[in-house]
Amino acid sequence: MKLEVTHLSRAFGSHKALDGLSLAIENAHSLVLVGPSGGGKSTLLRILAGLETPDSGTVAINDVPLLFDEPQLLQHRRRIGVVFQAFNLFPHLSALENITLPLTAVHGHTRSEAQDIAMEQLRRFQLEAKAAQKPAALSGGQRQRIAIARALAVQPQMLLLDEPTSALDPSMTAEVLETIALLRDQGRDFVLATHEMSFARRVADRIALVSNGRVAELSEPGPFFDTPISPVTREFLAKVV
């Protein structure tokens, strides 16, 4: 994917969540966002997802500029898969129905097509036994993997994952990370915000440190962890690694 973000700003009240953030990557499948809490990762992801509008700045994905008017945003959201920290699934629908809903309601598949696609997706994640379960009956890890399956089922242009493991207890983190690693192996394009540093290193083609609403450092994982340039990065890494 190619991603170009220039001078993106978004304030909530007087607080600048994004403060002229710029970043550009090319020829990469995965971008991982790390940085301190409140740094602006979620806000950036929400803008990329078409869920939030910036006050100023531009975004272009694969050379297509993102237009921030509602009809365009709706189309954009339909091309993108999003996985939040938690509560992705609709509690009144089974795992299978959660996956088929966007397929039938948004992407024009028939019921039976949608079911085939959804079952295939569940099988790939070894979750087919959970197809009929409601989210309440699933573990946190299973819920997140089904959310990923739902996002993938519509063949999105890219996937945006906002700390998909940070609401899970540690015993379930691994299965979700494995699922994300699988995405990388398949060459899917995704942007992931995470606090799992070793995992970031493993799956990132590019890694960006987002702090105070800006990108402090953007490079490949090797240099990022071994020879960071920005003092902000060094300070952050010193705290978390």
Added chain:
Amino acid sequence: MVPSGVQRSTKRLFFLSRTEAEPSGPVRAFNLALVTCLVVGTAALILRSSGLRWDWEAVFGYWRLFVDGWRTTIGISAAALGISTLIGAGVALARRSVFVPLRILAQGYVEVVRGTPLLAQIYILFYIVADAVHLENRTLAGILTLSIFSGAYLAEVFRAGIEGIAHSQLESALAIGLTRAQTYRYVILPQALRNVLPAMTGQFVSLIKDSSLLSIIGLNELTQSARNVASYTFSNLESYLLLALGYMAITLPISILTRRLERRFRYET
């Protein structure tokens, strides 16, 4: 003092233990019988000392009137139930509309209707509004008045149901590309319906009882029938007892049905 075995088992007959949420079948049946005896006994005592003499025969002579009134009440209630549900749903949506005048209108309607007695609304709508628009059919006017009244309460019930859906779900709906209308259809309504069921039935039961007020514009529903029979026969108590039974016969099945639906929904999630 250490409680003896007898004391303990007597206690179990009347009190729930710490671990029980519901009484067991036999305990419930025993206490139900006990309470029924007490209530009926008290009522009998009161009636005896009031020196009242029953005269059911005169009242039964007018059974047709009661049946007609009862059927009218059911008809009016059923129609108002349907219309008020539509009004309630529409107004709940209007209160959340992005079009500001609609929001204000909806809110004003809810405030005015909930802030004034039904009696005043019946008089105003019937003697002023219905007259102005040449609506002469009393039954229809009654149904509409009741619908407008109940619709405001249902609008609040529905709004609470809609707003009870967590923000995270609306985000998910947006993220998977649902339109606003689709979000209502696939995400909000199925869950809201379940959440509002108890409050909604409560409102339906009120509506049925409130329909009794329509007797003041001369609708021959159950209350009016009872009143007429009472004045023909001078058997007030008998007439009004029948009246109460008539309403119970409509409202009780609704309550039971709802409880059953609620239980089914609970097991589903």
